[in-house]
Amino acid sequence: MKREDLDRVVAALRDPTARFVQEARVRTCIVVNGAGQVLGQHGFTRSYQLVNIAALAAAAHAAAGALARITEAERWTHLHNAGERQQMFLAPLRTPFEELILVAIFDEASSLGMVQMFFDRLVAEVQALPEFRRARATSDASSFERDLEAGASRILSTDGPGEG
């Protein structure tokens, strides 16, 4: 995603993801694209956490997609990890432009069912955003690298993307 599109998409995602965080009662949430660019986040205070989770989310998304294809499941809906104190929900967030990835971390204040329910609402809301129809894809290796840097520079700026 190009830098000018990135700024617009980041701004458009801010309110829907903030509502998702509030309604689903998740502790932290991050939205990234397949290249690992951070498009929105709530609750993270350390940039290295964001960078690591963005990269791992993109990798998990790619691996889950490959697994789904191998097993002829075609599409996957979410990954859920239930830890002792915290749980993680990772799901593809489909938009008219590209497939994004949402990672939400929650505790006993919420549940998998609640997160799923409000995630479905978030997907519907994001799919209707006009910003995704206008965004343009990048195609070559050098622009991919530039895009990653654009995402990283946003994360490391004083007011991070979509901080709620």
Add this chain to the structure above:
Amino acid sequence: MSNELFVQVLQRLSRVPGVRGAMIVDIVAGVPVVAEVAEGVQPAPVAALAASLFQRTARAAEGVAFGKLDTVQLEADAGHVVVADAGETAVVAVAERGAQLGLIRLEVHRAAEALR
């Protein structure tokens, strides 16, 4: 606990007149384990909200020293939702406004007892 038992319990509950949905819900995850619902009743959101309602009410009951929560009954303009504790799961019934609530509560408790 067998899936057959879940199905038996739900079939009995869903046969009660006025019941539009019966489900067994994982109370911690807030997701349906087994569900029998009429058209228009979405099991996943109902399970999520019923589990959340039950857990929050249980915490409130503990907070005022009422002990362990057994049943939560929600009344709205168009119907009722009854949620009963069944251990790791909960039995949920969604009923029309004019349904025989006493009978539904009885069947929900029977179902919960069978699952404990």
